Amino acid sequence: MDMVSTALFFLFAGFAIMCAISMVYHKNPLYSAISLVGVFIALACIYLTLAAPFIAIVQILVYAGAIMVLVVFVIMLLNLDDEPNTSRLRYLYALGGGLGIVLLAQTLFVVYAVSRTPNTAVDPNATVGNTLDIGRAMYTEYLLPVEIVGVMLLMAIVGSVVLARRLSQPALELVIDNEQERVNEELGLE
Amino acid sequence: MEETLKLVFPYVVILVGVLLAFQGVLMIVAYTVLGERKVLGWIQGRVGPNRVGPWGVLQPFADLLKFIFKEDIVPNESSKLIYYLAPMIALTCALMPIVVYPFGPTITSIDWSFLPYGIAEGVHTLRLVIARIDVGVLFVLSITSVGVYGIMLAGWSSNSKYSLMGGLRSSAQMISYELAMGTSVIGVVMLAGSLDLTEIIRVQMGSPWYMRWFIIPQFIGFVVFLISAFAETNRVPFDLPEAETELVAGFHTEYSALKFALFFMAEYVNMFTVSMMATVLFLGGWYVPGLSHLFDVGSVPYALISIGAFIGKVIFFLFLYIWIRGTLPRFSFRSVDEFRLEVPASARPFEFDRDDHSCVLPK
Numbered sequence: 001m002d003m004v005s006t007a008l009f010f011l012f013a014g015f016a017i018m019c020a021i022s023m024v025y026h027k028n029p030l031y032s033a034i035s036l037v038g039v040f041i042a043l044a045c046i047y048l049t050l051a052a053p054f055i056a057i058v059q060i061l062v063y064a065g066a067i068m069v070l071v072v073f074v075i076m077l078l079n080l081d082d083e084p085n086t087s088r089l090r091y092l093y094a095l096g097g098g099l100g101i102v103l104l105a106q107t108l109f110v111v112y113a114v115s116r117t118p119n120t121a122v123d124p125n126a127t128v129g130n131t132l133d134i135g136r137a138m139y140t141e142y143l144l145p146v147e148i149v150g151v152m153l154l155m156a157i158v159g160s161v162v163l164a165r166r167l168s169q170p171a172l173e174l175v176i177d178n179e180q181e182r183v184n185e186e187l188g189l190e
Numbered sequence: 191m192e193e194t195l196k197l198v199f200p201y202v203v204i205l206v207g208v209l210l211a212f213q214g215v216l217m218i219v220a221y222t223v224l225g226e227r228k229v230l231g232w233i234q235g236r237v238g239p240n241r242v243g244p245w246g247v248l249q250p251f252a253d254l255l256k257f258i259f260k261e262d263i264v265p266n267e268s269s270k271l272i273y274y275l276a277p278m279i280a281l282t283c284a285l286m287p288i289v290v291y292p293f294g295p296t297i298t299s300i301d302w303s304f305l306p307y308g309i310a311e312g313v314h315t316l317r318l319v320i321a322r323i324d325v326g327v328l329f330v331l332s333i334t335s336v337g338v339y340g341i342m343l344a345g346w347s348s349n350s351k352y353s354l355m356g357g358l359r360s361s362a363q364m365i366s367y368e369l370a371m372g373t374s375v376i377g378v379v380m381l382a383g384s385l386d387l388t389e390i391i392r393v394q395m396g397s398p399w400y401m402r403w404f405i406i407p408q409f410i411g412f413v414v415f416l417i418s419a420f421a422e423t424n425r426v427p428f429d430l431p432e433a434e435t436e437l438v439a440g441f442h443t444e445y446s447a448l449k450f451a452l453f454f455m456a457e458y459v460n461m462f463t464v465s466m467m468a469t470v471l472f473l474g475g476w477y478v479p480g481l482s483h484l485f486d487v488g489s490v491p492y493a494l495i496s497i498g499a500f501i502g503k504v505i506f507f508l509f510l511y512i513w514i515r516g517t518l519p520r521f522s523f524r525s526v527d528e529f530r531l532e533v534p535a536s537a538r539p540f541e542f543d544r545d546d547h548s549c550v551l552p553k
Contacts, residue, residue, distance in 0.1 A: 028269075030269075030272070030346065031271075033271075034272070034275075034339075034343070037336075038340065040334075053323055053324050053325050054324065054325050055330045057325045057329050057332050058328070058332075060332040060333075060335075060336060061328060061331060061332035061335060064332075064335075064336055065331075065332050065335025065336050065338075065368075066335065066365075069335070069338055069339070069361065069365060070341070070365075072339070072343075073342070073358075073361060073362075073365075074343060076342065076345075076354070076357070076358060077344050130324050131324055131325055131384075131385055140349070163390075
């Protein structure tokens, strides 16, 4: 049983790393987005082997099923076929390199910390990952963080509504008039 | 040797169960196609397919042969990898939810000791569900939401305007109706107090007689679920993604032969899984009221009749799909959008203002 879970871990971890590399290296944004979906699904599978089905399913439902669908949708609508000019992003190489080193250091620290702690097998009968226990923990022990996140999400919703809201009639007419004037000017110049 | 056999036996049982379930589902799906053509024929005053075999019963196999032997045309300008990947994603995501549905009750009366080497030692029950997981409802919803990729990517990778429009329409429709579907399920989940499909059926069995099936206390939820199920599976009257008068064939315009067959199958498997979901959540799954008075709970005839009842309820929903296809015309794209905002929303304590589509509290 232990061997099976180890084999599954390496299978999904390898898949996740492959997808992550392909996400970074693909020039086409759609291929990158699909690779990222692959990473999310592989991570969800790893959560499943760690006896946390709720987190695994929510990972797929929220990230792969909702957020990435919208990202892919936008990429398809904009049809970003042309390769963007990367030369003006030269300074980002230094920034990316620095962040990469930080990430590498963090990973090494995690590996070091894990190697220090004694090994414990995953208990398949553990109830920590169950929906009931997660709900109970969220609404008793971690009530304040949940409330804060809820308020933040509400703010995000209100913000997006404000951004996407239709203009009132006078404001709309003003925008249309300005646009009309601009177009007229352009046509007049030609 | 014996030890290995004992270790392997549970996995063999699961594997056989998976094979049986998937074969059964695929056969039902194949005959749904035939049934659809027959019923549509009757509705429209025609005969329907009746050439291949008696009463046309071998028609699905003839169709399959045709799909296999057709020329497989791949557009030159398509994105090859995604073009090949899309139908696979569509069918895989359609088939995956089947593993969590309970097909029937647990069988406890079979004596497994006839098996050699005592490999079934300690096995007393046979559960008629492939994988019983704690979050069954969420699992089904999440896999359905991933299934959108199949259609979206098919539309994008074909490099054709019609395909792209079909893919965009379809994904917009599926994303928006997913929300309605998720909301309609909440009532059932709260009544059952669990996300586990087996547990939801058990709670329905234990309810008082006037709400034995959750369709009674959750009737509005059921209607909303049904409407969003039609939209999710891209069926009439929501089949805008493949509106042939506007978009040739929508997202699968550029697909031929077996790749088209995969999309075709995915649509019907989706119909089947959504019907199973409706059966389990609102019609009590495999439960037949009063059957426990006739047979012992856990006996083989009880299980067989329950499985029959389950399949019968699912076939009722499949018939409903076909019936509606023969009856209703297609929506226009604008009215689908308005419908999405108004009808599912009417089940909730909010109402949507038609003019600016913003949400206001009831007056």
